Every structure is written in C-alpha cells, then in structure tokens.
Amino acid sequence: MNKRNLAFGRMNYILLAIGMAIVIFGFILMSGGGSSEQAYDPEIFSARRIKVAPLVCLFGFVSIVYAVVYKPKEKHTDLQEGSQDTIMSK
DSSP states (O other), rough: OOOOGOOOOHHHEEEEHHHHHHHHHHHHHOOOOOSSSSOOOGGGOOHHHIIIIIHHHHHHHHHHHHHHHOOOOOOHHHHHHHHHHHHHOO
C-alpha cells in the first residue's frame, strides 16, 4: 500500500496517542472515593476534581482534534517548480 493513500501520517498517530494519554490522565485525576449514606466525604468537591481534571480532559480532547486535522508540510518542490514553468510559458 502506498503511503499517500493513508489517511494519517506517523505524526498524526503520535499526536493522537499524546492526546489520548492526556485525556486518560484527566479521568484519573477525577477518580476517587465518593460519599455514602453513612459518611460524607468533602473530598468529592475538591479543586482537583471540579476544576483541574475537566480542564486537563478538555485540553486532551482539543489536542486530539488538532491531531486529526494536522497535515504535515510537503517536502516535494517538484509541484511548485512545475507550476512556475507553466505560468512563465504563458
């Protein structure tokens, strides 16, 4: 299979993996014990769970979107040179 037929390049997959790791880390920050009927745990309303973890997850999801739309720059200059030749010949 030709590399040009693939939807994503290597860098896209690396960025996707980084984004997924950030999202998983955000969900780990949100996890923890909860309150029960017998005991109230005020830790469920900590800043880590309410503010930090959702922002980390949001950053992870934004980075995943960026990884999907990321398009690496082409290294080939043959197309640019050919287009200049056709413009100059007219």
